[in-house]
Amino acid sequence: MEEKEIVVRMQNGDEQAFYELYERYKDSLFHTACLICGNQADGEDVLQETFVTAFYHCRELKKPEMWKYWLFQIMRRKAFEVVKKKKREIPEEKIIELADENITGQSELEILEQEERHVIWKVIEKLPIKQKTIIILFYFNDMSVTQISKIMECSEGTVKSRLFLARNRLKKILTEEIPDISKSVV
């Protein structure tokens, strides 16, 4: 069944349709929310609030085919609220600690690349929240500039500009922090 039809069923009060849509989007929304918020607990809260809000306001969605962007828009707003409210530091140490557990048995190049990626993550974390979210939507969710502009509720030009700035910043930091590797990969 086409997604649009499921959305219409949900709008007509079909709870099963709501849970079908939940199953379709829970993973991408949850992981995106965790990346924006920087931790599991807030990601869980954002996911929960997103679907509860969607449940109660789904009839306000005039174009069912826009469901995905509408849902991501809700998630993005909820995540921004959480981040702004808590201004919480990311439990980065925990993430790195977990990642380090897998280092054994890797080649030098792999370890170096992993180190490089940690640097990347640190920089992404410190980006202004709008730039960070655009980076996540673009690279993690494989969304186009047009799609991102709908979710971010801004122009495509603004998305392009923020993406350009964030990418350049990441490139610059990577070159400074790990020059040897950077030379070969950037």
Next chain:
Amino acid sequence: MEKIDEIIKEELKDKADLFNIPEDMSERISFQIQQEQKERKSKMFKMNKKKAVLLVACVVMVLGCASMAAGKVVGIVSHSSNIPTYTQYSDLSKAEKKVGVTTYAPESFTNGFMFKGIYVAHSERMDEQNQVMAEYDYLELEYKKDNTRVMLDVEPYDTITGEQDFYSKTEVNGVNCYYTTLENKFVPLDYEPTDEEKKAMEEGRLNIGYGTDEIETSISMQICWLVDGNTYSLFYMDEEPVLAMNDLMKMVEECIGK
């Protein structure tokens, strides 16, 4: 795609993989939806019921605003059942004894409003730290004529002193009575009041209640007076009022003169 793009992509994927969606997430969502549905139904039911308990919300609003200004009680939480505790007028003394008040409530008013029931309600008055400053049971007496309801509340607590700013004042049989007319607007949860509405709320002319699907409006009138430290409040609310403040004032005269 340049190498840096690949690195960013891989990094984000690695990070995301560290987060696992809890198995009970759909149950959590389902539970929250059910809870909110119950609350919404309860709100809607109360509105339909009396417009009976909504009256409490309006009283809360008026007194709550005044209290904010005074820097004392900043919140009032009231609960009452939708089922009358007593339905016989002969049980009035029993109800009065239970709550510790004398209501001076007549069985009927000369304008035709008849006693219908007594609700024993509960009120908590909170300070700025959300601490309960006072907690007590009170009585709500329901009177009805055709489809029109009027409620007489009697609380064993002085909710008037220091809160009179939002009321006009008159005297009935030697007792000071404070009265006000309020516009009520019931709105969906995501409704944002206009600046004009915010001003009207600050001035105690407008009460906004959240939880309806569509915007509904009504007019409410209230007269309060104090006898022996107990607060008496006659309340009426309707979308298209059939009673005027003068009609209510005559009913108050009958209560005070009883």
